[in-house]
Amino acid sequence: MPDSTLDLHRQLEQMRPALLRFAKLQLRNDSLAEDAVQDALIAVLEKPERFAGQSSLRTYVIGILKYKIIDQLRLTQREVQLDPAEDQSDEELLEHLFNSNGHVREDNPAWGDPDATLEQKDFFKVLEVCLEKLPAKTARVFMMREWLELETEDICKELEITTANAWVLLYRARLRLRECLELNWFGQKRAA
Numbered sequence: 001m002p003d004s005t006l007d008l009h010r011q012l013e014q015m016r017p018a019l020l021r022f023a024k025l026q027l028r029n030d031s032l033a034e035d036a037v038q039d040a041l042i043a044v045l046e047k048p049e050r051f052a053g054q055s056s057l058r059t060y061v062i063g064i065l066k067y068k069i070i071d072q073l074r075l076t077q078r079e080v081q082l083d084p085a086e087d088q089s090d091e092e093l094l095e096h097l098f099n100s101n102g103h104v105r106e107d108n109p110a111w112g113d114p115d116a117t118l119e120q121k122d123f124f125k126v127l128e129v130c131l132e133k134l135p136a137k138t139a140r141v142f143m144m145r146e147w148l149e150l151e152t153e154d155i156c157k158e159l160e161i162t163t164a165n166a167w168v169l170l171y172r173a174r175l176r177l178r179e180c181l182e183l184n185w186f187g188q189k190r191a192a
Contacts, residue, residue, distance in 0.1 A: 130180035142173035
């Protein structure tokens with residue numbers, strides 16, 4: 001194995017406990033958290049060339065892990081969770097899954113409110129435009145703190161800035177985003 005691959009393996013191995021804690025916090029299920037972390041690590045190891053070095057390896061891996069966690073959450077929402085009792089027979093378990101006609105019991109899907117979903121997508125498009133209008137460093141600090149949920153000291157180490165500078169950048173980002181959203185989202189009269 002080349003030295004760079006060994007180094008990547010070592011770094012990922014060191015990150016694994018923190019990634020697992022993060023996933024367990026989000027999923028509240030040890031095996032699902034383990035699966036999400038494994039999937040994220042495999043994604044990094046299969047295509048290490050995708051890591052361009054524009055952020056730290058930790059930030060990159062956490063970004064991948066977030067998508068794996070979202071995938072797990074979506075999957076568990078669609079699956080029927082069965083916790084059969086020790087004394088429950090196979091027949092009782094099958095009765096839970098199938099109705100008297102032999103058809104699979106399915107809960108009616110919750111379609112939600114399509115208008116609200118569309119409005120939410122539109123909101124995030126406007127938010128994305130507002131983020132693009134921010135100075136690059138301000139936007140990066142905001143996204144690291146609010147989206148990646150990194151601690152301030154980790155952001156400061158990554159960007160080589162002081163804590164006071166980070167808080168000023170976050171304050172400015174929030175003010176500008178608020179102003180932009182008030183003008184471009186909340187100030188608009190949208191058809192109801």
